[in-house]
Amino acid sequence: MKIFFAVLIVIFFSFYGTLFGQYCTNDSRYSERPYFDSTEISVGANIQFGTALDYLGNAYTLRMDLYYPNLAVDLSPKRPFVMLFHGGGFISGDKQSGDIKDLCFHMARRGFVCATVNYRLGYDFSEYGQYKARYRAIQDGHAALRYVVNNANTIRIDTSWIFVGGQSAGSLLALGMVYADPSELDSISLLYNTTATSAELGDLFTSGNSLVNSYSIKGIFNNWGGVTASEMDADEMLPTVAFHGEKDTVVRIDSDASFLHYTLQGSRAIHTTLIANATCSEITIDTLGEHGIFRNASSEFRAGRASCFFKGVFCSACSDFYTTDSIPSVCSDPLAAEEMEKEVGVQLYPNPFEQSFQIQGLQGELKVSIYNNLGQLVFEEVTSNGTVQPDLLPGIYWATLGSSITNDTMTTKLLKK
Numbered sequence: 001m002k003i004f005f006a007v008l009i010v011i012f013f014s015f016y017g018t019l020f021g022q023y024c025t026n027d028s029r030y031s032e033r034p035y036f037d038s039t040e041i042s043v044g045a046n047i048q049f050g051t052a053l054d055y056l057g058n059a060y061t062l063r064m065d066l067y068y069p070n071l072a073v074d075l076s077p078k079r080p081f082v083m084l085f086h087g088g089g090f091i092s093g094d095k096q097s098g099d100i101k102d103l104c105f106h107m108a109r110r111g112f113v114c115a116t117v118n119y120r121l122g123y124d125f126s127e128y129g130q131y132k133a134r135y136r137a138i139q140d141g142h143a144a145l146r147y148v149v150n151n152a153n154t155i156r157i158d159t160s161w162i163f164v165g166g167q168s169a170g171s172l173l174a175l176g177m178v179y180a181d182p183s184e185l186d187s188i189s190l191l192y193n194t195t196a197t198s199a200e201l202g203d204l205f206t207s208g209n210s211l212v213n214s215y216s217i218k219g220i221f222n223n224w225g226g227v228t229a230s231e232m233d234a235d236e237m238l239p240t241v242a243f244h245g246e247k248d249t250v251v252r253i254d255s256d257a258s259f260l261h262y263t264l265q266g267s268r269a270i271h272t273t274l275i276a277n278a279t280c281s282e283i284t285i286d287t288l289g290e291h292g293i294f295r296n297a298s299s300e301f302r303a304g305r306a307s308c309f310f311k312g313v314f315c316s317a318c319s320d321f322y323t324t325d326s327i328p329s330v331c332s333d334p335l336a337a338e339e340m341e342k343e344v345g346v347q348l349y350p351n352p353f354e355q356s357f358q359i360q361g362l363q364g365e366l367k368v369s370i371y372n373n374l375g376q377l378v379f380e381e382v383t384s385n386g387t388v389q390p391d392l393l394p395g396i397y398w399a400t401l402g403s404s405i406t407n408d409t410m411t412t413k414l415l416k417k
Contacts, residue, residue: 023080023161024315030080031311031332032304034109040073041108049147050208052140055122055133062140062208064117065095067108068155074111078158080310082107082114082221083145087168090133091121099299100167106303113157117144119173127260128192135185135197135204137169138176143208145177150213163219163310168251168291171225178217178238179231180204188228191261219313221306222267224291226251229263232270237279239318241309242267243302245289253285271322280318282309287324294326305329330398330411348399352415356389359401367402370414392416
């Protein structure tokens with residue numbers, strides 16, 4: 001089936017473009033749709049940002065890969081930045097493994113500068129050993145961000161718009177960068193009847209390199225990750241877009257109290273906490289999914305959703321959303337009526353409408369589905385004469401039109417007077 005636009009969680013940005021700055025655009029930049037061609041993405045591979053000792057005391061070279069729209073093609077003076085960390089349980093994985101590099105590539109095509117980052121791996125396979133592995137990884141994440149901020153002008157990164165995220169252990173790392181304070185980490189480590197992690201492994205914010213750059217993180221891209229419950233303080237909470245399988249037994253979607261001295265909050269527990277603290281949060285749950293959902297070719301779905309969510313943050317318009325369906329976001333500017341007629345031979349008029357509107361140009365019976373700005377279906381019918389008379393309150397909606405003959409599907413903005 002040929003699809004002109006995927007649907008449906010929607011945040012409407014058209015009225016915000018001039019109000020909230022250069023990243024709150026009403027085109028397809030920073031949206032569910034690629035803005036740049038794949039040939040227009042540059043890659044900086046194996047950039048060293050530091051050196052640190054691994055769990056065996058051996059020196060480990062810390063490296064990252066950068067993906068960004070080519071500087072000659074993208075003339076934006078600054079671009080927002082996303083840093084992503086791979087999974088692997090703190091014992092395996094790589095910045096090039098799985099679909100973590102694909103996520104970065106998709107984010108770069110949407111206009112972001114994106115990094116995939118290697119961090120120290122390995123531990124002695126005890127619970128406390130894993131706890132220390134996360135500590136070392138968080139140290140490395142902060143070292144990577146210091147390096148990026150220090151070198152931001154080289155590839156035109158806007159350091160006022162930084163997002164972090166990851167998959168599995170990489171998401172535990174990213175969430176730890178936002179929420180884990182040295183005192184919180186030390187207090188739990190002491191419960192294992194050992195020295196504080198900071199005394200054994202060094203300061204959380206100075207390991208890896210000698211850079212002292214500061215930064216502020218604006219949002220989180222959480223893929224089947226979690227965070228220690230005691231780390232989430234109300235004044236630290238950030239907008240978060242998350243994906244998690246409900247049947248995940250590796251990182252549980254809700255609270256996991258099976259650890260000796262702490263409780264791990266999974267993605268749904270994090271979502272609930274954020275909503276309770278008036279911080280916007282969006283979560284997609286696969287009710288049959290286990291550890292790792294929407295991967296490989298489906299990773300672009302996650303990238304599109306994350307890009308739209310971050311665009312909502314740019315526009316001060318991000319919204320809370322909970323879904324168990326794989327609903328793509330739509331935050332790009334859809335085809336206007338005259339553009340639809342030109343591009344695909346379809347016309348919807350009048351728009352805005354008062355009582356009814358007409359559809360011309362699609363053959364056969366037409367299935368008309370109308371959604372509100374939360375992606376909720378509010379009207380649906382099949383029409384054979386092209387006349388639609390939905391009972392809607394005045395406002396902004398999105399109409400999906402499907403032809404029973406050609407199987408074409410398209411989506412457009414719809415305004416009710």
